[in-house]
Amino acid sequence: MIDILNAIVLFSNFVLxxxxxxxxxxxxxxxxxxxxxxxxxFSNFAHGDLMAFGTAAxxxxxxxxxSMGVNLGVLPTALLALPVGIAAAVAMSLVMDKxxxxxxxxxxxxSVVFVISSVGVMxxxxxxxxxxxxxxxxxFADGERFVIRARDFKDMTGLDEGLALRxxxxxxxxxxxxxxxxxxxxxxHSRMGKAMRAYSDNEDLALLSGIDPKKVVFWxxxxxxxxxxxxxxxxxxxKSFKPFxxxxxxxxxxxxxxxGGIGNPVGAIAxxxxxxxxEVTVTYAYKKFLGxxxxxxxxxGLMQLLSTDYKFAVSFVILVVVLLVRPTGLFRGKVV
Amino acid sequence: xxxxVRIILLYSLMFAALVAVGFAQSWPLALAxxxxxxxxxxxxxxxxxxxxxxxxxxxxxxxxxxxxGVAAVLVSEPIRGExxxxxxxxxxxxxxxxxxxxxxxxxxxxxLPQRGRGLITxxxxxxxxxxxxxxxxxxxxxxxxxxxxxxxxxxxxxLPVIFSWLVGGLFAGGAAFLISRIALGLxxxxxxxxxxxxxxxxxxxxxxxxxxxxxxxxxxxxxxPVPSAIELQASDWFISFAADIGMTxxxxxxxxxxxxxxxxxxxxxxxxxxxxxxALHSPWGRMMRAIRDNRDAAEAMxxxxxxxxxxxxxxxxxxxxxAGAMLVTMDGLFTPGTYNPLRYTFLIWVMVIVGGSGNNxxxxxxxxxxxxxxxQAENWGPQAMEFVTSGMAGDSALRLHLMDNAPHMxxxxxxxxxxxxxxxxPKGLIPEQIRR
Numbered sequence: 014m015i016d017i018l019n020a021i022v023l024f025s026n027f028v029l030x031x032x033x034x035x036x037x038x039x040x041x042x043x044x045x046x047x048x049x050x051x052x053x054x055f056s057n058f059a060h061g062d063l064m065a066f067g068t069a070a071x072x073x074x075x076x077x078x079x080s081m082g083v084n085l086g087v088l089p090t091a092l093l094a095l096p097v098g099i100a101a102a103v104a105m106s107l108v109m110d111k112x113x114x115x116x117x118x119x120x121x122x123x124s125v126v127f128v129i130s131s132v133g134v135m136x137x138x139x140x141x142x143x144x145x146x147x148x149x150x151x152x153f154a155d156g157e158r159f160v161i162r163a164r165d166f167k168d169m170t171g172l173d174e175g176l177a178l179r180x181x182x183x184x185x186x187x188x189x190x191x192x193x194x195x196x197x198x199x200x201x202h203s204r205m206g207k208a209m210r211a212y213s214d215n216e217d218l219a220l221l222s223g224i225d226p227k228k229v230v231f232w233x234x235x236x237x238x239x240x241x242x243x244x245x246x247x248x249x250x251x252k253s254f255k256p257f258x259x260x261x262x263x264x265x266x267x268x269x270x271x272x273g274g275i276g277n278p279v280g281a282i283a284x285x286x287x288x289x290x291x292e293v294t295v296t297y298a299y300k301k302f303l304g305x306x307x308x309x310x311x312x313x314g315l316m317q318l319l320s321t322d323y324k325f326a327v328s329f330v331i332l333v334v335v336l337l338v339r340p341t342g343l344f345r346g347k348v349v
Numbered sequence: 350x351x352x353x354v355r356i357i358l359l360y361s362l363m364f365a366a367l368v369a370v371g372f373a374q375s376w377p378l379a380l381a382x383x384x385x386x387x388x389x390x391x392x393x394x395x396x397x398x399x400x401x402x403x404x405x406x407x408x409x410x411x412x413x414x415x416x417x418g419v420a421a422v423l424v425s426e427p428i429r430g431e432x433x434x435x436x437x438x439x440x441x442x443x444x445x446x447x448x449x450x451x452x453x454x455x456x457x458x459x460x461l462p463q464r465g466r467g468l469i470t471x472x473x474x475x476x477x478x479x480x481x482x483x484x485x486x487x488x489x490x491x492x493x494x495x496x497x498x499x500x501x502x503x504x505x506x507x508l509p510v511i512f513s514w515l516v517g518g519l520f521a522g523g524a525a526f527l528i529s530r531i532a533l534g535l536x537x538x539x540x541x542x543x544x545x546x547x548x549x550x551x552x553x554x555x556x557x558x559x560x561x562x563x564x565x566x567x568x569x570x571x572x573x574p575v576p577s578a579i580e581l582q583a584s585d586w587f588i589s590f591a592a593d594i595g596m597t598x599x600x601x602x603x604x605x606x607x608x609x610x611x612x613x614x615x616x617x618x619x620x621x622x623x624x625x626x627x628a629l630h631s632p633w634g635r636m637m638r639a640i641r642d643n644r645d646a647a648e649a650m651x652x653x654x655x656x657x658x659x660x661x662x663x664x665x666x667x668x669x670x671x672a673g674a675m676l677v678t679m680d681g682l683f684t685p686g687t688y689n690p691l692r693y694t695f696l697i698w699v700m701v702i703v704g705g706s707g708n709n710x711x712x713x714x715x716x717x718x719x720x721x722x723x724x725q726a727e728n729w730g731p732q733a734m735e736f737v738t739s740g741m742a743g744d745s746a747l748r749l750h751l752m753d754n755a756p757h758m759x760x761x762x763x764x765x766x767x768x769x770x771x772x773x774x775p776k777g778l779i780p781e782q783i784r785r
Contacts, residue, residue, distance in 0.1 A: 056538040058408075113768055125406055128538060129702065130771055132408075132695055136764025139691065143757035147750075260690075264549060267542045322557045329546035333531055336539060 015172070020305035022174040024164075027061035028313035032286075032293040034251050035184040037189035040285030042262065044196065044278055045237040051213040051276040058243060060266065062138035065259035066105055067242030068249050069146040071098025072153045075191065079155070087157035087180070089250055098246060102238040109134050110234055118230075135260075142256050150255045154181055181250040188230035192243055193282060196236065200278065202225040205232050213276065261325075265292070268328035272335045274342025283343055290330050296321040352782050359778060363717050377600060380607035382724055384679060387614035388672050390716035393700040394621055395668030397712035401781065402629065403661040404641040406541045409528075411693035415555055415667045415685065416524055417517030422562040422683045424513035425572040426505030432492045433503065436560070439488020440503070443481040450477020472776060492560045497524060502563045510572040513674045514617065514659060521670025522663045524551070529659040548694065555685040562683055569682040573688050575609035578602040610679050616736025617675065618627025618713070625709050637661060669697075691760065694722065699767045705777025722766070723759065730758030 028307040042064065049057045057063075074094035084090045113130050160183055163175025205228065212219040212229045221228060247261060252258075269288045273280025299316035319326065335342060367386075371379035392410065399405040405599035429447065453473050457466055493501045524547070556565050581587045581602040591601035628634050640647040640654050648654050677683050704715020735757040738748040770777065 056541065058541075062735065072372070113772070116772060124538070125404070128406065129698070130768060131763045131765035132698060134773065136691070136695065136760050136767065137698075138764075140757050140759070140761030140764060143760065144751070144754045147754050148757065261549070264542070264546055268546075271539070271542065320557065322553055323550070325546065325549040327551055329543075329550055332546065333543070336543075337531065 015227070016305045016308060019172055019174045020175050020302055022166075022170075022172055023305065026174065026176045028290075028293050028297050030176075030178060030182055030192075032290045034185045034247075035293065036286035036289030037185050038244050038251065038285075039262075039265055039269045039289050041189055041192065041240050043246070043273065043281035044193075044267055045240040045244070045286045045342040046270045047273070047275055047278060047281040048233055048237050052209055053118070053127070055124045055131065056267065056275075057237075058128060058131045058137055059135040061238075061260045061263035062135045062142065062256075063102055063106065063238060064241045065254075065256045066138050066145075067098045067102030067238065068093055068245035068254055069098075069142045069256075069261070070101035071095055071242065071246050072146060072151055072249070072254060074098065075153050085156060086182070089154050089156045089181070091153055091246055091250060093182070095246055096241065098158030099239045099242045102242040105138070105236050106234040106238040107231070109137075110230065115230075136347070138282065139256065139260065140222055146254075146256075148256055151249075153254065156180060174344040179251070181247075185247045185251055187248060188243065192240070195220060196240075196278070199236075199285045205229075206301075209233060251323045265289075265328040268331045268332040272331055272342055274344040277342065277344045280342050280344035287343070288309065288331060291331055292324045292327045295319050295327050296324055352779070356779055359714055360710075363714065363721070366721060375600075377603040377607060379532075379667060380604060380611060382721060384607060384610050384614060385724070386717040386720045387611065387618055388676050388679070389697070389720040390622065390713035391614075391618055391621060391672040391675070392669050392697050393704060393712040393716035394618075394625060394709060395665045395672065396697050396701045397665075397704075397706060397709060398625060398668060399662055399665035401707035401709075401712065402634070402637045403658055404663075405533075405658060405662055406538075407544045407662070407665070408541050408547075408690075408694050408698070409544030409548035409551075410669055410697050411520040411688050411690050412544075412551035413669040414673030414676065414693050415548075415551055415688050416520040417513075417675075418677035418683050418685075419555055419562050420517035420520045420670070421513040421571060421674045421677040422568050423505045423508055424508050424516050425510035425678075426450055426502075426568070428507040428508070429495075429500060429502075429504030432495055432500070435495065436488035436492035436503070439484045439491070440560075443483075443485040443624075444486065446477055446484065448478035448481075450474060453477075462468075471525060489558075489560045500563075501566070502560050502568075509574065510678050511574045511613075514671050514676065517674025518667040518671040520675065522667035525663045525666035526659070529662050533655055533658050533662060545690075548690065552685060552688055555688075561648065562685070565684075565686045567682060567684045571678065571681045571683070573681060574613065574678065575606055578606050581605060614675060617671070620707060621671075622713065629709065696763060699763050701777075703768060703770045705779040707781030708777070708779050711777050711779030711781075715777065718778070719763070719766075720775035723763070726759035726762050727756060729757040729762070734759065 022133065042060065045063075045233075046060050049055070049060070071091055071094045073096040075089075075091045078084070078090050078094055083093065085093055091319060113134055114127060116131065117126055119195040157180050159177060160180055161176060161178040163177040167173070200210060209222045209229050209232060211222070212224055212226065216226075219229075245254075248259075248262070265288050266285075269284035270281050271284070272287055273282070273284025295318045297317065303316055364570055367379050367383050370382060395413075396407065396410060399407050450473050456472050456475065457469050461469065464621065492503055495501060528547055532540045555562060558564060559566065562568055576601075579602075580599050587605075588598050591598045594601065596604070612780060629637075636647070636652055637657060639650075640652060644654055697716075700715035700719040700743065701712050702715070703719055704713065705711025731752060734751050738745075738751055741748040
């Protein structure tokens with residue numbers, strides 16, 4: 014019985030909790046991608062770098078706050094700086110929309126033209142982020158590191174396995190839940206949210222019924238940039254900030270959006286967790302876990318399905334399987 | 350201005366810029382830039398075959414270039430009999446288990462009723478993977494334990510490295526075939542994301558599978574298809590030759606080696622250019638443009654759109670693979686850690702868009718121009734920053750920080766070049782010519 018408990022604690026510590034946090038981060042990222050896709054009808058390759066840009070702005074403001082001696086006590090100071098980062102990312106998105114995308118929207122260009130111009134925006138944001146904060150790893154989490162320490166948990170329960178719960182993991186999940194609730198209330202109940210959904214379903218009908226497309230586009234960028242910054246800051250708090258890593262997050266985020274059904278917000282959240290848990294479970298070494306479950310059995314290898322270096326392969330394989338079996342995704346997305 | 354005058358003029362300007370670098374800086378440098386321009390031109394040609402002829406959006410160019418690079422290693426490294434004798438059997442066995450599982454899955458999907466075959470497929474895949482792992486682990490361990498400081502890999506085929514250019518094309522084309530089975534026929538964005546994923550996976554494999562090409566431990570000292578600089582410096586005829594043309598022996602030997610590469614690359618580029626131009630102006634090329642411009646109409650005319658897309662996707666990727674093999678051959682070393690999607694995928698896209706998508710001459714010119722700008726822009730960023738911050742105190746923290754990160758400005762410059770071209774000159778420097 015004790016062994017089973019140990020196994021559960023071990024599994025929670027290394028798979029369940031990290032998977033929850035990572036899933037929440039991916040879900041927020043995928044929500045942004047999916048919103049852009051639903052309303053503006055293109056895959057935004059600059060989303061990863063928008064996350065990086067918003068996070069970089071947040072980090073810089075966090076450092077300034079810290080240098081002024083302001084902090085949030087047990088919580089990371091970055092939460093206080095988050096609105097500034099969001100404002101920076103929103104401003105940048107609106108500038109880019111005005112300078113780049115609005116032209117093609119007026120011309121009703123093919124979606125691939127939007128995608129290629131988003132590659133241009135990606136380059137610009139990438140360069141700008143590196144100019145702002147440099148290409149290196151930055152850690153900016155402060156405050157209390159743990160809610161529960163592994164050793165305290167062991168003392169408390171008398172089990173052999175410890176369960177560590179980091180503050181950043183709790184914050185990630187709590188913030189993600191709050192953001193998602195707010196977003197769905199906005200989409201389902203506010204006038205603007207309904208207008209956005211109408212615009213996404215049928216652009217011409219929406220225009221006929223007097224919806225202002227400029228406002229719809231404006232709010233889409235505000236929300237997408239806000240989500241991107243929140244996702245980026247949470248990821249950076251949980252792990253660390255490096256511009257190139259954020260660029261690489263593009264793949265799991267897109268995979269999450271497509272797996273859930275691109276253009277569908279519920280799907281994006283589900284997809285985020287599917288991708289995150291697949292990555293974590295497939296790259297986890299089950300040796301110790303199986304040792305608890307099957308007493309007296311010592312496996313030879315690490316019992317790891319794939320080495321962590323291949324985590325990209327996991328999101329990719331899931332993506333391919335979904336595309337082959339159910340191209341519209343788990344929840345029916347839109348395919349333009 | 351007629352098309353051909355425009356081509357001649359722009360290429361002459363490009364050539365003049367390279368000559369100017371030769372006079373102002375040095376000839377070895379000018380040749381080094383020219384060689385990279387040629388390779389970039391070939392990569393841009395490959396992308397133009399996919400994008401310009403067929404409208405396929407491939408963002409996995411880095412992966413295909415890296416596959417070409419690994420071909421250079423696998424073709425030219427000496428045969429390592431001892432590595433094969435300790436681990437060859439295991440590698441072959443694990444490969445066969447995967448193959449057996451794939452064949453079994455194929456049979457199941459074809460012959461069993463729909464109900465329950467999903468489960469059997471999954472079970473077969475798991476069994477195949479487990480069996481392969483059983484053989485694979487020990488074999489790889491044994492291979493990597495042999496001379497790990499110099500080798501630790503399976504070696505190569507011991508052939509002259511120049512063959513790898515062909516093999517690199519085959520590797521990349523083979524990978525493109527596999528991807529095309531999955532992702533073609535879906536929407537354009539999905540192909541983009543699928544290729545992005547494939548290229549990341551290819552790089553992950555090359556970085557981590559040390560038994561194949563030593564992973565991040567890199568392979569250096571590859572066989573070279575041209576005489577080495579050290580050999581030249583030791584030979585009497587070359588020393589007197591260098592004295593005759595008034596260069597130091599070292600400079601002359603560098604120029605000679607790089608010039609030989611230039612010659613080889615020009616031959617490859619000319620050959621590919623001739624082939625692609627022939628293809629573009631043949632009935633096949635007309636069909637490809639018809640499919641690109643109006644897919645539905647072409648399909649209604651009885652053209653097999655997906656098959657044609659597959660064809661063009663494989664051809665374009667193979668061209669990129671050839672360029673990847675040439676690049677590694679010229680460098681003489683294979684370093685999987687240096688492949689970066691911004692440099693190897695998206696920069697190539699800038700080349701094609703700026704040069705003129707749909708026009709081979711334009712794409713190659715874009716390759717030249719953008720590579721040239723990319724190397725020169727390395728200095729522009731710091732110089733611009735120097736100017737911007739000249740009013741600040743010499744040791745101000747902001748100035749130092751900006752100067753530090755200024756080299757990254759060239760990413761921004763490239764982004765701006767792409768955006769400006771796309772908006773104001775969407776047809777590029779040498780636009781596609783529509784022939785009736």
